[in-house]
Amino acid sequence: MTKYIAILFSFLIIVSCGSKTANYPSRDLLKHGFSISVKAPVDAKIASDDFGVMKELTIQSGEEYNVQILKSNSNTTVVADALGGQMKLVKSDRYFTKVIEEHDNGFIFEKDIDGNINYDFRYIKLIGDQEYIYQTGMMGTYTEEAVRTMYESVQ
DSSP: OHHHHHHHHHHHHHHHTSOGGGGSOEEEOGGGTOSOEEEOOTTOEEEEEEOSSEEEEEEEETTTEEEEEEEEEOSOSOHHHHHHHHHHHHHTSTTEEEEEEEOSSEEEEEEEETTEEEEEEEEEEEETTEEEEEEEOSSSOOOHHHHHHHHHHHO
């Protein structure tokens, strides 16, 4: 009997350690002018702005989920080139401290803003001649766990 309880307990731990984004429904953003979808909390609010050369979409739910997506015409057809440009831009910021994790389409990084550690990410998608840059929302500070959840939700 004890063996079965141990197995059940182990199973529950494994299941509970799954990604938060697995529970988020997919949200189609086409009606907002973005031909993409992301996984986002059910209660997420979506707002968009058009700045002429660039469009911006923000998906926010509470203080832990705030994804901003920037859409513009792409200068390249190679994701690595667009990502390299974003990496250079991020590293030039005075608050940048280090890259935490790199992937083919994005990266997670750390910032130190006057002694307060904060995390952010960039993720790139190229669709046709459009470039989509995903990042945390401009307002707020985010833990590494929250950023990982947001990063996973846009892949």
